[in-house]
Amino acid sequence: MLGALLLACASLFTPAEGRDQAAIEAFRRGDFDSAASLWTAVLEDSSALSDAERGRILYDIGNAVYRKGNVVESVGWYTASLRLRPRDADAWKNLEYARATAKLDPADRGDLASTAWRVFTSLTARESRWLALSGVLVGFAALAAEALRGGRVLRRLAWLGLVVALAAASPWVYHRTHDDRDTALVLEATDHGADVRSEPRSDATVVGNVASGAEVERLDELPGWVKVELPGGNSGWIESRAAFSLKR
Amino acid sequence: MLDLLSRALVVIAASVALAPQNAPVVNARLSTGVARLGSDVALVVDVEGKDSAAIGALPTVDGLKFGAAGSPSVQVYESIQGRSRVRTVKQSFVISVVPQRTGTFTIPPITVTAGGRSLSTPELSLKVVDDLKGEELGYFQIDAPKEIVAGQPFTVELRFGYDTALGEINEQVNYINLSLPWLDQLPGLLELDTPASMSGAAWIKGVRLNSQGQTNAERIQPRTENGRSFLLMRIRKRYLATRPGRLEFATSHLEFGQIENSVFNLAPSEKHTYYKRVAPFAIDVLELPEEGRPIEFTGAVGTLAANVSADRRDVDAGDSIKVSAEWTGEGNLEFFDPPDLARMDAFKGFRVFGTNDRKTPDRRVVTYDLAPISPELQAIPPIPLVVFDPAKKVYTTIATDPIPIRVRALKKVSGLAAEASRSEPGFDIKDIQTEPARERDPAAPGDGTIAATFVAVPLVWLCLRTAVRRRGDPDAPAARARRAARRALKRALAAAKTASEQARALQAFLAARTDEAPEAWIGRDAVAWRTAAAAAGSAPRLSAEDARALRELFASLDERAWARGDEPVDPAAIERTADALIKGGL
Numbered sequence: 001m002l003g004a005l006l007l008a009c010a011s012l013f014t015p016a017e018g019r020d021q022a023a024i025e026a027f028r029r030g031d032f033d034s035a036a037s038l039w040t041a042v043l044e045d046s047s048a049l050s051d052a053e054r055g056r057i058l059y060d061i062g063n064a065v066y067r068k069g070n071v072v073e074s075v076g077w078y079t080a081s082l083r084l085r086p087r088d089a090d091a092w093k094n095l096e097y098a099r100a101t102a103k104l105d106p107a108d109r110g111d112l113a114s115t116a117w118r119v120f121t122s123l124t125a126r127e128s129r130w131l132a133l134s135g136v137l138v139g140f141a142a143l144a145a146e147a148l149r150g151g152r153v154l155r156r157l158a159w160l161g162l163v164v165a166l167a168a169a170s171p172w173v174y175h176r177t178h179d180d181r182d183t184a185l186v187l188e189a190t191d192h193g194a195d196v197r198s199e200p201r202s203d204a205t206v207v208g209n210v211a212s213g214a215e216v217e218r219l220d221e222l223p224g225w226v227k228v229e230l231p232g233g234n235s236g237w238i239e240s241r242a243a244f245s246l247k248r
Numbered sequence: 249m250l251d252l253l254s255r256a257l258v259v260i261a262a263s264v265a266l267a268p269q270n271a272p273v274v275n276a277r278l279s280t281g282v283a284r285l286g287s288d289v290a291l292v293v294d295v296e297g298k299d300s301a302a303i304g305a306l307p308t309v310d311g312l313k314f315g316a317a318g319s320p321s322v323q324v325y326e327s328i329q330g331r332s333r334v335r336t337v338k339q340s341f342v343i344s345v346v347p348q349r350t351g352t353f354t355i356p357p358i359t360v361t362a363g364g365r366s367l368s369t370p371e372l373s374l375k376v377v378d379d380l381k382g383e384e385l386g387y388f389q390i391d392a393p394k395e396i397v398a399g400q401p402f403t404v405e406l407r408f409g410y411d412t413a414l415g416e417i418n419e420q421v422n423y424i425n426l427s428l429p430w431l432d433q434l435p436g437l438l439e440l441d442t443p444a445s446m447s448g449a450a451w452i453k454g455v456r457l458n459s460q461g462q463t464n465a466e467r468i469q470p471r472t473e474n475g476r477s478f479l480l481m482r483i484r485k486r487y488l489a490t491r492p493g494r495l496e497f498a499t500s501h502l503e504f505g506q507i508e509n510s511v512f513n514l515a516p517s518e519k520h521t522y523y524k525r526v527a528p529f530a531i532d533v534l535e536l537p538e539e540g541r542p543i544e545f546t547g548a549v550g551t552l553a554a555n556v557s558a559d560r561r562d563v564d565a566g567d568s569i570k571v572s573a574e575w576t577g578e579g580n581l582e583f584f585d586p587p588d589l590a591r592m593d594a595f596k597g598f599r600v601f602g603t604n605d606r607k608t609p610d611r612r613v614v615t616y617d618l619a620p621i622s623p624e625l626q627a628i629p630p631i632p633l634v635v636f637d638p639a640k641k642v643y644t645t646i647a648t649d650p651i652p653i654r655v656r657a658l659k660k661v662s663g664l665a666a667e668a669s670r671s672e673p674g675f676d677i678k679d680i681q682t683e684p685a686r687e688r689d690p691a692a693p694g695d696g697t698i699a700a701t702f703v704a705v706p707l708v709w710l711c712l713r714t715a716v717r718r719r720g721d722p723d724a725p726a727a728r729a730r731r732a733a734r735r736a737l738k739r740a741l742a743a744a745k746t747a748s749e750q751a752r753a754l755q756a757f758l759a760a761r762t763d764e765a766p767e768a769w770i771g772r773d774a775v776a777w778r779t780a781a782a783a784a785g786s787a788p789r790l791s792a793e794d795a796r797a798l799r800e801l802f803a804s805l806d807e808r809a810w811a812r813g814d815e816p817v818d819p820a821a822i823e824r825t826a827d828a829l830i831k832g833g834l
Contacts, residue, residue, distance in 0.1 A: 017684065020684060024680065024682050027680055050685055050687065050688050050689045051689055052685035052687065052689075053684055053685040053686075055685075056681050056684065056685055059680070059681060060680040060681060063677060063678075063679070063680045064680075066677055090678040090681065093677070093678050094677040094678050097676075097677050098677070125692075126689065126690055126692035127692075129692040129693050129694075129695070129698060130692055130693065132698050133693050133697070133698055133701060136698070136701045136702055136705055137701075139705060140705045140708070140709070143705065143706075143709040144708075144709065144712060146709075146713075147709055147712040147713035147716055148712070148716055148722060149722050149723065150716075150721060150722045150723030151722075151723040165702075165705075169698070169702070172695075172698060176695065
């Protein structure tokens with residue numbers, strides 16, 4: 001107890017890297033609570049962390065939470081980590097394993113549509129910007145060739161360049177429209193998911209429920225309650241503990 | 249990312265592979281390959297894989313008269329392939345063929361429509377003769393089993409020869425042909441590798457099959473029959489019946505005799521030909537009995553023996569052992585699914601990482617990559633294979649011998665055995681990542697930049713296009729010809745090593761632009777040419793200034809060619825002049 005207290009106090013005065021090291025050591029000792037707390041503190045105190053580093057820490061927190069036995073919560077951490085590092089194979093593996101253990105549907109079903117979607121969302125926001133710009137330049141090269149030389153072949157090439165440019169821009173458009181949304185993952189360890197209530201009270205009318213593992217948009221927040229928009233367009237209130245914010 | 253892409257490819261490939269596979273198959277065969285004039289011959293067209301089929305227009309062959317194709321006879325077969333049961337529908341159309349004169353006829357492919365697809369039969373050959381003489385001089389016998397089961401390999405032995413009174417090979421008999429209309433035409437039959445012959449066997453070369461190609465026949469002991477001694481040889485073929493039914497072998501003929509070759513062997517003619525006939529026969533292919541068929545049966549048929557070996561026997565828990573199971577004997581060694589150890593209770597204490605399957609006609613070797621995960625394991629259990637024994641007509645299980653092994657426990661590892669008993673999924677989460685990502689977020693273009701580029705690109709394109717089109721259509725034939733001439737000049741100048749060659753390149757360019765022969769520009773004064781053209785009333789194609797520049801360039805090239813050792817000028821100067829000419833309207 002005293003050790004944990006000292007560790008917590010020390011963590012307030014050590015730089016982020018030192019706290020990260022302390023968290024790793026705590027994890028190795030099997031003190032998963034301390035490890036998770038230290039990593040969470042690193043996240044909260046270091047706004048200048050790169051996306052890759054934030055993603056790593058979110059992943060490590062997921063592992064600590066999983067080891068603590070909170071399998072459902074670890075799903076949220078891994079999902080948040082993958083938003084920052086979408087191609088991290090370890091995070092994908094742990095996410096799928098945790099989802100399977102929590103009896104949730106897999107995040108990637110492995111079929112053609114799932115695979116295509118995973119490929120589409122496998123770029124970070126920055127990478128998608130570069131891809132969009134490259135696509136525009138490719139399109140411009142094709143259009144310029146058509147403008148200078150004309151002809152059927154170059155006209156078709158110009159169309160192709162245009163299609164390439166639009167296709168290359170689609171991940172950027174996706175990030176533009178999705179990254180600012182404040183989404184949450186519903187994590188409720190019951191079979192029927194989380195109850196959605198008309199008002200932020202536990203005795204308010206249940207207007208529906210949302211399955212565990214589903215992503216919902218956060219509209220508002222009150223102590224203990226989060227107002228969410230359901231996939232059908234309706235909104236309601238669920239308890240905060242069941243809504244894991246993915247914006248970390 | 250690569251993993252994702254490869255998975256996407258696998259998904260696409262799988263979706264393609266899962267497309268309907270029951271493509272129809274069409275075959276045709278004659279009831280005999282050699283017929284006597286006036287006799288009837290049946291042409292049988294088999295269509296497999298579709299419930300309905302129609303024969304197209306029958307071909308016209310001079311000398312053959314085809315009857316109408318009646319309603320087909322339909323047979324339905326069911327067979328086991330690996331672990332699945334496959335149903336096959338076969339329709340047989342019989343068309344009568346009446347020869348009207350002697351000769352060798354080629355029956356062209358017949359079109360068959362099945363399942364919306366148009367298919368063709370193979371080309372067939374029919375020999376029609378006046379008389380099938382010499383029956384007593386020949387010997388021809390085909391040995392084959394009368395009854396087999398589906399999946400059972402069998403051998404068809406063709407023994408043939410002729411009276412020794414005709415002498416040795418190439419004395420009075422220099423030509424042997426086996427007319428086997430069933431060869432390669434029987435549906436449901438798979439030809440396997442020829443069985444090995446005895447070492448030291450004598451071979452007779454040049455035996456023809458269906459008048460095509462040449463094969464070797466093994467010479468065997470002569471035989472005496474009906475007071476005649478026959479010189480004998482044999483050809484053996486090994487087959488596998490892939491499904492139940494009846495295999496009908498049409499009338500076969502041995503043709504032998506003497507052929508007279510012309511000087512250049514262009515048109516050999518038959519001097520004497522004798523025929524020996526083998527009556528048609530059939531092999532019944534029985535279905536594998538359902539009764540007593542174990543659920544583990546994977547299609548193995550035959551009389552097989554099993555052996556096993558391991559590359560090591562003393563291992564740490566979790567180490568790989570390569571266990572090779574070998575099956576030999578008379579059976580369909582190449583065509584059954586090997587036992588899947590991962591599904592067997594006896595191998596629960598092992599991890600099966602994969603298999604390596606090697607198939608040859610006489611042996612099947614499957615190497616399993618196993619890892620014992622418990623130090624308590626003392627042997628690799630027997631590997632069982634369920635086989636249908638066609639001789640005894642029962643399913644038997646042949647098992648390899650167990651292999652004793654010693655598995656050492658790993659130090660400081662408590663859980664390999666415990667891990668083995670864990671429920672699915674069979675792996676733990678990946679460990680934490682301890683190496684901080686030190687790189688900063690890479691710079692990326694801003695959203696505004698990208699959006700502006702998206703707007704700017706079409707505008708720039710429109711402006712560029714409009715500006716270019718003001719000077720004419722860049723894709724017009726004249727513009728293309730101008731560019732082609734300019735490119736040709738650039739290539740020729742790059743290859744030119746002397747002033748003379750440069751002059752020729754320039755002449756070729758000017759000729760291409762004035763629609764003249766290159767020789768027209770040899771020694772031509774460009775200024776005088778321009779003046780003459782203007783006097784003749786045609787619009788000048790060169791400005792006075794360009795004409796003067798061209799004259800000076802030619803003068804410079806001539807001077808270097810004749811007075812300065814043919815030293816080349818700077819090609820850029822020629823290209824500049826050419827560009828000026830093009831810009832001036834040439």
